[in-house]
Amino acid sequence: MPTWEPVNQRGLKMLKVENLEVRYGAITAVREVCLEVSVGEMVCLLGANGAGKTTTMLSIAGALKSTTGKITFNGRDITSFSPERVLREGIAMVPETREVFPDLTVRENLVLGGFIHRGDHRKNKAQMEEMLALFPVLRDRQDQQSGTLSGGEQQQLVIARAMMSQPRLLLLDEPSLGLAPTIVHHIYEFINKLRSTGLTILLVEQNANMALKHAERAYVLSLGRIARQGPAGEIATSSDLKALYLGS
């Protein structure tokens, strides 16, 4: 599998979110959020339900427009970019709802994952082979309608589909949501395999223990604001983590 980023670029700032504010009508879901992700890093965004994690991710992915703030990716302002353009810049998102295209087969889902490279059949074919090698269950079920897959299999499919665009930054939104502990363990094994290739990952999780075990740094969101940030180990031992989760 190829390494996603050259070794000499590791540590450089890749994603920078500055003073992000997102509103749903009169409700401000996220305010003054600032975060950074460096090349090759795995950063997690933690917080209770409704803390603004998914909203932040959707804004970065271009699916939600921010009221104020700035998002830069590799030095380029992508704040007003559409989801298609954000993907072309190299940011792919795996949503928490595991949105497979249910009527399409596993293979067809993967083909669409490589939509932005559709002129380059060789590249898409090679990438699909890599994904099928990484997720063997998808190879076994490639002609099956994706809507009939189990939750764990769908999660693998949406990760593989996102990887088909060969992103430089992967946004993973709650990959463990609604999955049995053994399946969650497998999903994180896959994530670690992707990470070992040099892929940069921004992870949103409610399962704080799991996320902090794998990430290098963490941000904790509480009531739409960044309440804590630091190395994952430090956050994991922080005495007020539980309080932040409860929004107090």
Next chain:
Amino acid sequence: MSAGTILQFVLDILSLGSLYALMALGLVIVYGILKLVNFAYGELIMVAGYTLYLLNASPFPWLVMALAAILMAIAIGLMTEFVAFKPVRSKSVTAVLITSFAFSTLLQNAALLFISPRARNVPLPDIFTQSVEILDVVIPIRNLITIACALLMLGAFSFVMKRTVLGLALRAAASQFTMARMVGIPANMIISLAFAISGLFAGVVAILWLGRIGSVVPGIGLEPLLVAFIATVIGGMRSLLGAVVGGYLLALIDVSFNYGLSQQLLHFRDAFTFTIVILILLFRPSGLIKGRETGLRT
């Protein structure tokens, strides 16, 4: 019932059903993406009809005129998107419905003003008026053309939707629009593509419909729109296959009443047809082929 009558009955259902299925597919392809009914769809048929009428005096062969009519329906289909849908797409459903109706009325009034409120004959090749005799039954060749044309269109459409990346992208956008954008499928391109395909179906339907009635009037699009709408409702608004099934089922109902009802009762055929439609919807409120819940409007 003789073999000839059965053959005629079956061919009548197949030809009318083919036409209805094409009408319904043209409507449902846009509904699938936008979750909105394009009420200007009937006017695409009208535009194709008037294009054929206006080209009557041209030196071009009929096939070129027919092709021009279909291309015009596609162009106006795209224009519907740019004029009536795109500017208000992110607004309320009501806003889009109003602009869709407004565009439909605008096109109808343009035809009234610049051409004529009276019916205008369109050029048709002789084959549309000729018949063949099979098992002592006289079959209009236009019915056979309609069936062949529908088979060709449905086959090509099925191939495109199942075997090409753009077809897959359309199906993906119809089921999860935002997610489709997040895998890099451009929203505007997909919506325009849906309107272009809708225009293509309307153009072909126009040729086949005019082949039956022979003339075009400004209100010609109303009946096909109504037929397409009913067919998609009974077949299932969320399913392309449902639209086709609905089209053939509606034709089966219509043709059965044509054969079975007495002359006096035949005046009330539509009332009987709608009664059956209501009964179907009572038992299958989402239509015969339900399709997946596709979430929010685009």
